[in-house]
Amino acid sequence: MLKNQLPTGVRDELGINARIKETTVNTIQNYFYQRGFEKIKTPVIEYQDVFEDYDVGQQRLFKFLSASGNSVVLRPDMTLPLARVLSSTQVKLPAKFYYSGDIFRINKALSGSQDEMTQAGAELIGFSSMKAEQECLSMMIELAQILELESIQIELGLARFVKQILEMLTDNIDQIHAIEEALFSKQITKYNQLIVAFDESEYTSLLKIWPRLFGPAQDVLDEIFPYKFPERLQEKVTELRQLVSWLQVRYPNQNVEIDLSTRAPQDYYTGITFQAYSSQSATFLFSGGRYDHLLNHFQKEKVAAIGLGIDVDQIALISQVDCQTTPMTYIYFNDNQWELAEQKLMELDKATLCLVDSLEEAQKVADNNDGQLLDLTAEVIK
Amino acid sequence: MTERIKIALTKGRVEKQTLPLLEVAGLNVDPVYDKQRRLIFDLPDDPYTIILAKGPDVSTYLSNGAVDIGIVGSDILAEQQDDAYELLDLGIGKCQFILASTPDFNPKSTKRKVIGTKYPHITQEYFAKRGEDVEIIKIEGSVELAPLIGLADAIVDITETGTTLRENNLKIFDYLREVSTRVVVNPMSLKQHRNEIFDLVDRLEGAIKAKS
Structure with missing residues (x-):
């Protein structure tokens, strides 16, 4: 069942x-x-x-x-x-x-x-x-x-950064996809085998450090500084740079990181x-x-x-x-004490009405819930 | 004090082969050698804690972020399909997935085969690639028994030397993927402890090169 x-x-x-x-x-x-x-x-x-x-x-x-x-x-x-x-x-x-x-x-x-x-x-x-x-x-x-x-650590990234660079290297979609997958899931052994095909390209050194292209924002920006990217991507990289500078001025104590190696x-x-x-x-x-x-x-x-x-x-x-x-206070009261009970309920920090008919039961409720009992019926007698 | 990096190490064969590598990498792993019945070891000279666990659990701990690094066979990683980063192949614990059965097994027969295995996912994937649909029976230990007692037509399992297979009169019909021990990392841990984790990976890579 x-x-x-x-x-x-x-x-x-x-x-x-x-x-x-x-x-x-x-x-x-x-x-x-x-x-x-x-x-x-x-x-x-x-x-x-x-x-x-x-x-x-x-x-x-x-x-x-x-x-x-x-x-x-x-x-x-x-x-x-x-x-x-x-x-x-x-x-x-x-x-x-x-x-x-x-x-x-x-x-x-x-x-x-x-x-x-x-x-x-x-x-x-x-x-x-x-x-x-x-x-x-x-x-x-x-x-x-x-x-x-x-x-809190803030991390910035660029969607399609990886894809756009790989598209500069080859138009074989399967190859792009395979490298992307290996890079994103950091299957380093597989990734290293796949990038051998691009041993003599302008991005060879980038390909080699790519799986580790994340960390403090300035470090990552410095790493990619020497590379020339296609215009559309360069615009985005410039935006990223501007956003980092803006963050550093606006929130000087905030740590900012960049990750250009993940999905x-x-x-x-x-x-x-x-x-x-x-x-x-x-x-x-x-x-x-x-x-x-x-x-x-x-x-x-x-x-x-x-x-x-x-x-x-x-x-x-x-x-x-x-x-x-904070422990709960259970308010036990007679049915002619509703007004007083409601008043106590408002005054106390954490309290609730205990809706049972005997003091003994009320005590049990309070004990079972590690709370304390406020017995209004006793106060009236006083 | 810096926070300790937790490493889940697969106990048994992987553990025995990995400890010497960790030593060559400069880690003092004496407490693990002198383990008695303990499962958690704070290394005295390095900010690492080693936790001994079963292979599939290493993968589970890792994906929940309960540990930062896992050292585990690629057979288990492929079967569990978690999204851990695989940073290094330690080149130890090498073995091979195989399709095996009694010599009279006919891989080309057209019937829907029954396959016994500890690795249902890998088995499924292998036969799907061949365009074949099979019935998979999950077995927990001594998979070799399955074709011998008639539970399955064949098995998909890992073998190091093939000795157990030969001793049980089983023949290898196909070789699937190779297996070795990998260093895997929880993606979030890698962000939080970038330098410490890459430092360990680089030291281990150096240790592998020194050994070969």
Whole structure:
């Protein structure tokens, strides 16, 4: 019988853990709201087609059939549904949105990973200026402070950097793909075998150091300085350089890193990407980037856009570590003492009405929950 | 004090062959040699903690970020398909995936074959590449038994010298991928401890060159 069991990959959230997560979501949403972002909420269920052309759509998803016989999925991503909304409504651009909700992906069973994850985030649609990147980075840094995350590291990247350089070296798509895969997953032995083919190109030395092309921003920028990139890529590299300088002036105490050796967080990203992690986290806490072509996928016109996603579960998990619980006060009262009981409830820091009919039972409730008892019936007698 | 880097080392054969390499790389691993019943060892002279675990668990610890570095066979990595970075081939623990069975086995027969293996994923992939659909039976130990007692038509397993196969009158019908011990890293750990991890990898690479 499965009636009192949960499928693997999902979990219940109770008490303090659920509370921390709720507070985290509220803090994030209020922050975006105060910055003049508009709330958007999309359904958990979407047509599979929304995700199909992207990496997220290729993962294992919870899939079933709609009443009309079309494949629908539990959404694995929050940005693609937003793009769908924008392309099918008359929302005036530019616009800024924020969201929070659950996304679903089927992970390897019994591996400890969760299939239902809570994500919050913001999307800035219709801004092609670098000010959009700057606002996202500012929000990331400030939210990390508000959420009291320790020693946040910011990492910048360039989507399609790897691909565009490899395209300079060869037009063999399979070869590009193989090198990309080996580089991104750092299969060093395989990678070294694959790059032998380009032993005498202008990028040979870059190819050799590429798997280690990440670390403190200035170091990485210095490493790539000698190389001449195709014009389109050079523009992006210049932007990256400008963004690093801007960060160093605006947030002089913030560590900034660059990674030009890994896959962009989402394959729909087209420009600068940014992520952040803390020393306490096993995954990225913030992740975002520019995706100027995404709306083009749903409609005719291309629209500049940039998004920032936040892993609420990870942040809540970190916050739990140093969370102390104050004991609950259980207020026991007679039914002619409702007014007094309500008054005490308001006064006390953490209290609840104890709805039992005898003092003995009330004491038991308090004891079982490591709380204390406030007996109002005794006070009246005094 | 700097945070210790946690290394999960596959116990048994991989452990025995890796410890001398770590020594050549300049690490004092005496506590691991003198292990008694312990499983966790803080190295006295280096900021590393060695954790002994079974191969598939090394992979699980790594993908959950419970350890930073794993030293594990490529057979297990291929079977588990986790997204760890594979930074170095230690060139030890070498063996080979094979398809084997009793001499009367006919690989060209058209029936849907039953294959016994500890590695269902690799088996699936191999037969899919050949355009063949097979029924896979997962076996935990002594895979050689399966064709002998009639549980399976053939087996996919790893072999170092082929001795066990020969002693059980099994014949090798095909060679699949080669296996060796790899140094794998959790992607997030590599960001957090870039220099320490690359330092260890470079020292190990030097140790391999010194040995050969």
